[in-house]
Amino acid sequence: MEERFERALEAIDRANQDDPNRIVLPHVSGPKELVHGRMVSDWIERLHPEASFPLRLAGRAHHLERWTLPRKSYPDGREGYLRWRRALQDHHVKRARQILAAEGFPEEELQRVEDILRKRNLRRDREVQCFEDALCLVFLETQFRILAERLGDEKMFEVLRRTLPKMSPEGKQAATSLALGDSERALLTRALQAP
Numbered sequence: 001m002e003e004r005f006e007r008a009l010e011a012i013d014r015a016n017q018d019d020p021n022r023i024v025l026p027h028v029s030g031p032k033e034l035v036h037g038r039m040v041s042d043w044i045e046r047l048h049p050e051a052s053f054p055l056r057l058a059g060r061a062h063h064l065e066r067w068t069l070p071r072k073s074y075p076d077g078r079e080g081y082l083r084w085r086r087a088l089q090d091h092h093v094k095r096a097r098q099i100l101a102a103e104g105f106p107e108e109e110l111q112r113v114e115d116i117l118r119k120r121n122l123r124r125d126r127e128v129q130c131f132e133d134a135l136c137l138v139f140l141e142t143q144f145r146i147l148a149e150r151l152g153d154e155k156m157f158e159v160l161r162r163t164l165p166k167m168s169p170e171g172k173q174a175a176t177s178l179a180l181g182d183s184e185r186a187l188l189t190r191a192l193q194a195p
Helices: 002-016 032-047 053-061 077-102 107-117 126-151 153-166 169-175 182-193
Strands: 022-024 029-031
Touching (some): 002 032, 002 053, 022 032, 032 169, 053 107, 107 126
Antiparallel strands (some): 022 029
């Protein structure tokens, strides 16, 4: 089982290696979705060391080949955005299933990966909640400073007020350990204390 799991991670990484978009962070750089997948995997391991194979695979595949469905290929506005997000989720599930089935994972495990990717039973399912926490933490690590500079403090505060309620107490605690600048840390603290 461990060998099949490792082969599946390698196959997901090979698919994401083709991302033409790059991400450059102080501690890592490379194809954007390859880096994101590995960062989510790392957070899952830190938050839930006994994580199941399906959770760890879903974390790695959460943005599988995301660049193939660019946002600009959908209409502007909220409805276009929601259609794009649904199409992305369907694509990630489909590609994850294809890769994992090729590695011999049974339908039961494919379904579990799909349930996690679709965030079914969020808040009631510990592993789905761990997945959401990891996604939020990677968002904060990779997008917080950039968004805060672009949006300004008050709009970024509202983004945080929409993001933090998705997280468990453990996820929020982990957020306080992130390497943030003084202004970002102040905004995060304010949002964590907001009613």
